Amino acid sequence: MAAETGLVFHPMDQFIVKPLFGDGPVMWYTPTNATLWMLLAVLCVVALFVLGTRGRAVIPTRLQSVAEVFYGFIYKMVEDVTGHDGVKYFPWIMTLFLFIFFSNMLALIPTAFAPTSHIAVTAVLGFGVFIAVTVIGFVKNGASFLGMFWMKEAPLFLRPVIAVIEVISYFVRPVSHSIRLAGNITAGHAVVKVFAAFAGIALIAPVSILAITAIYALEVLVAVIQAYVFTILTCVYLKDALHPAH
Amino acid sequence: MATETLADGMVQGGAAVGSCLGLDGSAIGMPQLCTDWMPNQIFWLLVALIAIYFFLSRIGLPRIGAVLAERQGTITNDLAAAEEMKLQAVAAERAYVEALERARADANKIVAEAKAEIQKDLDVALAKADAEISAKAAVSEARIADIRAGAVDAVTQVAKDTAKELVAALGGSPDARAVTAAVSARLKG
Known part of the structure; x- marks a missing residue:
């Protein structure tokens, strides 16, 4: 990220966490730009799901019907993937989805900060899901949860090998789960910033701005898809915990 | 960003402010990997998640669930009512068709009766006319016979x-x- 005369590339500066008030150090409790954009996501959820559903109308208002679409979409996903006994985890999965969705979408506002681009955030989400799902698996199934790694359909001599691979893949899940989200968001925002830097040169500015527009459209798609992917993978992991027998 | 104006001509990573920012205020490497900021993000993330969970599980989701259930109930009731009304409509149509057929039968009967009555009157009138005609014809024949007899005499x-x-x-x-x-x-x- 060298600073040069003419072209100035700082594509990663948008991810810097800084205090909202003053220039002091970033302590764990300091209100920062990360705080601001996460709380804006919370406000969006409140606006949609508390204010939007205020009327409790059988014939919904516009906002309420949007909230109902979200509800129906995630509820159906949870029910389809995990079955009926997974429905009681629906509020948690809805929380994850809405947080990621609104963080991703709000981050697309120019000059915004993207909380989901930070591995600290997505790792908490990913490992949170991992730990929760593992605990649920053992609580619901006891030791037979380990049967998930022992393929009864495979030939006997292959089973230990498969078990090792299954265990490794199980522990890689939270890593891929969290890095997928952070990586997608980071990459998209960084690319937009790089093209934005090129817009400083009059000759290539039109191309650059076209490229920004195109990447932005792609990023809108990515924002939605990554929220969806994170959520559906959570459902799949939860299904494994509830019904470890394949 | 106040430090952005300093950007020109700074040497990257000269004297770092903390371990994540250069003197020029830009990031050293990926800000995502800066451990200084992680406790802050994790704390606020947990706050945000708990807030969202609270609003959803206490207010938003039960509300929408109730609305959807109510709507489902309303739709079911309306469908049942519509089914009932449809049955009523079918019954009404059948009654109408029956009434129509009965009316048609009545009308046919009345027409037949009227026709029969007219026929009777007509028969009577015809018989009378026939009788008169034959009486007149007889008288005429008698006279013709008289005239003929007179002529012969x-x-x-x-x-x-x-x-x-x-x-x-x-x-x-x-x-x-x-x-x-x-x-x-x-x-x-």
């Missing part, structure tokens, strides 16, 4: 008188009875 008389005159004119003394007998015999032949 007159012809006979004329023939007898003419025969008597002819006999007298030819110089015979006509025996009236003989002439009459002769003429009568001739008229018969």
Whole structure:
């Protein structure tokens, strides 16, 4: 990220966490730009799901019907993937989805900060899901949860090998789960910033701005898809915990 | 960003402010990997998640669930009501068709009765007219017969008188009875 005369590339500066008030150090409790954009996501959820559903109308208002679409979409996903006994985890999965969705979408506002681009955030989400799902698996199934790694359909001599691979893949899940989200968001925002830097040169500015527009459209798609992917993978992991027998 | 104006000409990573920012205020490497900021993000993330969970599980989701259930109930009720109304409509249609058929049958009966009555009157009138016609025809025939008889008598008389005159004119003394007998015999032949 060298600073040069003419072209100035700082594509990663948008991810810097800084205090909202003053220039002091970033302590764990300091209100920062990360705080601001996460709380804006919370406000969006409140606006949609508390204010939007205020009327409790059988014939919904516009906002309420949007909230109902979200509800129906995630509820159906949870029910389809995990079955009926997974429905009681629906509020948690809805929380994850809405947080990621609104963080991703709000981050697309120019000059915004993207909380989901930070591995600290997505790792908490990913490992949170991992730990929760593992605990649920053992609580619901006891030791037979380990049967998930022992393929009864495979030939006997292959089973230990498969078990090792299954265990490794199980522990890689939270890593891929969290890095997928952070990586997608980071990459998209960084690319937009790089093209934005090129817009400083009059000759290539039109191309650059076209490229920004195109990447932005792609990023809108990515924002939605990554929220969806994170959520559906959570459902799949939860299904494994509830019904470890394949 | 206040430090952005310093950007030009700074050497990257010269004297770092903390371990994540250069003196020029830009990031060293990926800000995502800066451990200084992680406790802050994790703390606020947990706050945000708990807030969202609270609002959803206490207010938003039960509300929407209730609305959806209520809507489902309303739709089910409305469908049942519609089904009932449909049955009523079918019954009403059947009653209507029946009434129509009955009315048509009644009308046919009335038409037939009227026709029969008219026929009866007509028959009576026809019979009367026939009787009158035949009576008149009989009277006329009688008169024609009279006229014809009268004509024959007159012809006979004329023939007898003419025969008597002819006999007298030819110089015979006509025996009236003989002439009459002769003429009568001739008229018969």
